[in-house]
Amino acid sequence: MTDHEQPLAGTIALVAGGTRGGGRGIAVELGAAGATVYVTGRSSAAERSELDRPETIEETAEQITAAGGTAIPVRTDHSRPQEVRALVDRIAAEQHGRLDVLVNSVWGGDPLTDWEHPLWEQDLDTGLRLLRQAVETHVITSRFALPLMVARKSGLVVEVTDGNTARYRGSFFYDLAKSAVIRLAVAQAAELRPHGVAAVAITPGFLRSEAMLEGFGVSEDNWRDGAAKDPHFAHSETPAYLGRAVAALAGDPAVMEKTGRALATWGLYREYGFTDADGTQPDWSAHWADALEEEYGPLGEPLRP
Known part of the structure; x- marks a missing residue:
């Protein structure tokens, strides 16, 4: 690619x-746009996380490199402040104090989400663990990474969530986690605005992740066959779509105009x-x-600060 294409x-x-x-998807598309990407998580070639899935940060790094970017995989448990501090110290040392884009996409809450029971019938420890995994990790990461952006008076923080409205998401702790992530963007935007740093939340639509493909018994090559099980799957999107939305935001010199907002792929592509x-x-x-509004009601208006 040329510099113009990156x-x-x-x-x-x-x-x-x-x-x-x-x-x-975000990491790969940031790399495709020319970024140097530190990609982190608990699943590495050396050790799987408790999710026990096969994907690793090294595989993500390989995809970033293949897309034309520079990848630096660092195994990090973002629930451990000392590990996050060490990660940010490494970035500061290797990049001369520079960090332009922070994406808080830590989740890992699928096995912790109870879709069947109301709050008063759920296991409390499991629900609180979901909040620690899905919300506290974002807070910890921002706490240590933001000083690099504040010092340079530029940057973009992206909080990845599910849904950009106040609509209830179907499970108490899941809804609380995903709604809280939007508030993290709003709160960070308020505090970062005087320093020239933007913060937004972003949601995909029906995301065709590895786990989702697996659940539908299809691959990316024949994913449309999954619509036989759920016709709405035909309107799903790949992680690359979300990644390209974030890359577009990161390359937008006027991104401060969006700070504090909850955004979506379906609005940004336009x-x-x-x-x-x-x-x-x-x-x-x-x-x-x-197809869904008549049965479930309107999706709702995007949240704004």
């Missing part, structure tokens, strides 16, 4: 939780013109309005 050449990014899913990996432009909100 608008993020020279950019330093940290994607926390870049092992799989949306985090991996503004920036990016496509999914297959050249399409999925629009989950449009599909919801056409």
Whole structure:
């Protein structure tokens, strides 16, 4: 690629939780746009996380490199402040104090989410553990990474969530976690604005992650066959779509105009013109309005500060 095709050449990014899913998609697309990407998570070639899935940060790094970026995988447990401090110290030392993009995409909450029971029938320890895994990790990471951005008076923080409205997400602790992540973006935006640093939340639509493909019994090559099980799957999107949305934000010199907002792939593609990996432009909100709103009600207006 030419420098023009790599608008993020020279950019330093940290994607926390870049092992799989949306985090991996963001890491790869930031790399494709020319960034140097520190990709972190607990699943590495040396040791799997408790999720016991096969994806690793090294595999993400290989995809970043293949896309034309520079990848630096660092196994990090973002629930451990000392590990995050060491990670940020390493970035500061290796990049002369520079960090341009921080993506908080740590999740790992799928096995902790109870979709069947109300709060008063759920296991409390499991629910609180989900909050620690999905929210506290973001707080810890921002606490140590933000000083690099504040010192340079520039940068972008991206909080990855599910949904950009106040709509209830179907499970108490899941909803609390995903809503809290939006508030993390709003709160960081308020405190970072005087320092020229933007913070936003972003959601994909129906994300076709590795785990989702596995659950539907398909691969990315024949993913459309999954629509036989759930017709809404035909309107899903790849992690690359989310990644391209984040890369577009990171390359937007006017991104401060969006600080504090909860954004979505289905709104950003219209503004920036990016496509999914297959050249399409999925629009989950449009599909919801056409096929789901009558049964479930409107998706809702995006949250704004």
